Amino acid sequence: MPSESKRIPASLTVMIRSSGQEILQEWLSEQLSADTLRLDLIDEKTLEVESQEFLAVLSSALGSEELVDFERPAWQPVLSFLDELSRARDHAGFGPIETASFVLSLKQPLFARSLENPEKQSSKEEIWCVNQVLDHLALYTTDLFRERREATILRQQEEMEELSTPVVKVWDGILALPLVGTLDTRRSQMVTESLLEAIAATGSEIAILDMTGVPAIDTRMAQHLMRTVAATRLMGADCILSGIRPQIAQTIVHLKIQLGDIKTESTLAAALKSAFRQSGLKVQAEG
Amino acid sequence: MNIPLELVSVQTDDDLSRVRKAVSTCASSLSFDVMSRTRLVTAASELARNMLKYGGGGVVQIEKLRESSRVGLRATFEDQGPGMADTEKALTDGFSSGRGLGLGLGGARRLVDEFLLDSQPGRGTKVSIATWVRNR
Amino acid sequence: MDRIPIAKIGSCLFATIQVDMHDRLALALREDLGSELLRTQAKGVLLDITSLDTLDTFIARLLAGIGAMAQLLGARTVLVGMRPAVAMTLVELGLTLEGVQTALNVERGMALLEATR
CATH class of the missing domain: 1.10.490.70 (Histidine kinase N-terminal domain)
Structure with a gap:
């Protein structure tokens, strides 16, 4: 009982x-x-x-x-x-x-x-x-x-997720998003959300997605990236991918992932230069 | 524990905005973030339209979901229409029994946390979607 | 019946879409834009969707349809002010808006139409 x-x-x-x-x-x-x-x-x-x-x-x-x-x-x-x-x-x-x-x-x-x-x-x-x-x-x-x-x-x-998705305004109208580690569905959603919100808040027309800190990529992550780019374009902004490591480039070719017409640059610096050009800006040495 | 919040009858095109408004208001009252709310409202709009187009209209029941550690919102779409035989196929992108691209059902499923489809030929269709408030 | 007002600014047609775009309103807009394009021979259409908080497949297809129709009538369509949540939802739904260009806001949209005229 x-x-x-x-x-x-x-x-x-x-x-x-x-x-x-x-x-x-x-x-x-x-x-x-x-x-x-x-x-x-x-x-x-x-x-x-x-x-x-x-x-x-x-x-x-x-x-x-x-x-x-x-x-x-x-x-x-x-x-x-x-x-x-x-x-x-x-x-x-x-x-x-x-x-x-x-x-x-x-x-x-x-x-x-x-x-x-x-x-x-x-x-x-x-x-x-x-x-x-x-x-x-x-x-x-x-x-x-x-x-x-x-x-x-x-x-x-949560702190790590926040830390790993910082959207940086590098110039008027230019945002940079340094991606670090791998992107699962949840994180990639957060990354995309914070990027889109930053685009709306700052009125930036160019977003650089820097992949220097991404060690590897798979089909799923590539799809997430494509979605991020697609959503950015729907808002009226443009994406540049930079810092793709050779191994990742090989994977992309191997997996037959179509990056479509996404603009890519070898380094973040090159992407920034390209963004300046696109915005009609010119960097010049003084004197 | 489920608490009924709203019941919307869908008979004409105009009722679709009533469904969107009801889901949006309920989601806001449960303090959903903008992204989750937009996904939920969009999914509800797709499903209500499907119900109107293929099921001859029906009702949408909106409920608050409450579990020990989380809160969510569920919307259930029920019609007495012809129903469908192959529910798996109906969820595939590109499949549609009417016109359009057939992103409706499969698309709606991608926008929510939980998706349930119950249908049999001649016995109507019942679709239930739910999303939980994100802890942030 | 309610209709979305269409304004002509320079050689462009301009319409602002309200908070909730119900189906008949959207269909009427397409119809009105068609006849205005014919009447004014405008070279561009600017649709401001800043206040639109949801965009389902029906409306998205209708917007793409407006783009395709405008193209046939010799005009380009620019969609401006899409909200972050709306953009993300559209992508998750698997939709792309072919035949429509996008810009962040009305000003940029105008600039885009003028630059490519």
């Missing part, structure tokens, strides 16, 4: 309340002798304060509920405490296992107490309940750790 197995035995609450100090002391000595202890990252005093606080919020949640249900508001302080703790420990350099061990190590002193309970049935229920609660809370801390890592990865990915 799920509801029965999730029941919080009253005897457990009584036990934690009546011998809180002893439990805390046992738990602390347990933690201080554990392999996962990291006195290089945390001092004994902080560990004591944290342990005391966790025991207090846990005891209060257990005391105000009849069933183990982490969705209930009574558990919120416990979860918030662990949010805070795991963030702080993550920051200090603790690994996810070390943080989870903090929660799990409380099992030992609580089990020891429960085993002293002469009522076999109560003792069993207490142990089952403690086991469930602490397992869940330990998993919760590792989950928080994972979520934070994922958020970091996502942020870095």
Whole structure:
């Protein structure tokens, strides 16, 4: 029966309340002798304060509920405490296992107490309940750790994508887009979007797509490039491809990719010169 | 969880702009970026026109999609027309049962995140498209 | 019925397309441009689509059709002000606008028509 197995035995609450100090002391000595202890990252005093606080919020949640249900508001302080703790420990350099061990190590002193309970049935229920609660809370801390890592990865990915698609205005009416790495569908969409928006915003008529930083190309990426050029032309601007490496040129020939009538130049400098010419500009040495 | 937002009946050419407007307004209210919104509205326009041309008109249902970590918009186009036998073929560029270049269905599919086509001869056609708000 | 007004500037016809171009409006524009080209013997057509926020295959083909018709009547067509999102959507739809030139804005479009006249 799920509801029965999730029941919080009253005897457990009584036990934690009546011998809180002893439990805390046992738990602390347990933690201080554990392999996962990291006195290089945390001092004994902080560990004591944290342990005391966790025991207090846990005891209060257990005391105000009849069933183990982490969705209930009574558990919120416990979860918030662990949010805070795991963030702080993550920051200090603790690994996810070390943080989870903090929660799990409380099992030992609580089990020891429960085993002293002469009522076999109560003792069993207490142990089952403690086991469930602490397992869940330990998993919760590792989950928080994972979520934070994922958020970091996502942020870095976005930053990288932004960094790798800079549209540079090199002259009035001339934009340059230095492409770096390979373009997948998502990135090429972003590249095209930022280029088109920059064309609209600056009123530029020429966009140089510089491929110097592109190590290799495949049919798909070539198609993306063609689309970027096609969209640019629909807006009324023109594209010049520059810096195509010899290997890429070979691939283009080999894959029989038709670059159509897209203008190409060997280097970014040559493309810029061509763009100047197209805009009726002339670069001249002084004097 | 899906929340119905708008229901537009498509019976004449004029209703096509009503569909575009409804999809555009809903997309804006869910703060879609301009690119995604334009793609979605264009796809909706293609599908509504198809429905009018080949299905004898029908209805467009617009819904907000809500999942734990994302929000999206779905538009479903349903007609009681003749339907079609080969849905795979209908999605190929260049295929069309009427006139025109037949970019309608295949083109619309390229513009959205999710595309579902359900049709059988004599039982009408149901096309459903959905796009999610990009996290940026 | 609503119609898109067509102005004659120099030897060019000029029309601005509104926010939502519904089918009948577009068909009427093609018809009107045809008769105006015949009447005025204009050498260029400038279509400003700056405020158009969607362009589906029907309208795109109709615009290309205007270009082809104008060509037969001895005029060139320049489409100006296409929005970034519209350009990208057209390309993703697999459409190209053969027979129509493009420019960033009205000024550049005019310059293009004058230069190639």
